[in-house]
Amino acid sequence: MTEPEETTPEPHPEKPSAFTARRNFIQFGIAAVGAAWAGALLQTRLFPVQTGVAEAQPVQFPLSELPVGTTRQITYAGQPAIVLRTPESIKAFSLICTHLGCTVEWQAANLEFYCPCHDGRFDQFGEVTAGPPPVPLESYPVQVVDDQVIVGETA
Ligand code: FES
Structure with missing residues (x-):
């Protein structure tokens, strides 16, 4: 075996x-x-x-293209921005959320900016009303000269 x-x-x-x-x-x-x-x-x-933001050049357009109660989206300093015209004023804000940089949406019906990333909300003055954004939306200077809206610093 x-x-x-x-x-x-x-x-x-x-x-x-x-x-x-x-x-x-x-x-x-x-x-x-x-x-x-x-x-x-x-x-x-x-x-x-790229270091730094694109150099901010003023954005200009006719006042007639921004009737009261309307908005106009622009690109300012290489970033999306919006110009709001109310009966009282014209204001411009960055559309970049101050939380983590998502693009906010203007919701005219609610008179607020809404950030879909984390439910951040800002009022029509750019102030935080809800969610995690730590500071208001960045605002830009606006002036009206000779029926032209000018957003941004002029020399
Ligand atoms: S990126 Fe806007 S709420 Fe977070």
């Missing part, structure tokens, strides 16, 4: 051993960190971070 040959048990071909699984996990982790690092490096090379 022959003794069965003593062999090392082969791991199940479809189920890796604990060593193989740990090694694969470590290799995957190293690859993921390397890919993230390479991606970040590539992004900074392809899309260098």
Whole structure:
């Protein structure tokens, strides 16, 4: 009678051993960190971070294009902004939420700005009325000269 040959048990071909699984996990982790690092490096090379906001040039348009009770969206300093005309005044605000920078929406029916990201709300004067925004919306100077609305600093 022959003794069965003593062999090392082969791991199940479809189920890796604990060593193989740990090694694969470590290799995957190293690859993921390397890919993230390479991606970040590539992004900074392809899309260098711009320092500062675009230089703010005044925005001008005819007063007749902003009847009382209406708004006009503009781009000011490279950012979306809005000009509101009420019976009492004309005001301009950035549409960038002061919480985490989402774009707020003007809701004329409620006379408020609404930020859909975290339910932030601002009144028609840009003051925070609800949600996490820490400070009011940024406002811009507005003047009317010769029936022209001018948003922003003029020299
Ligand atoms: S980004 Fe506007 S409430 Fe958070």
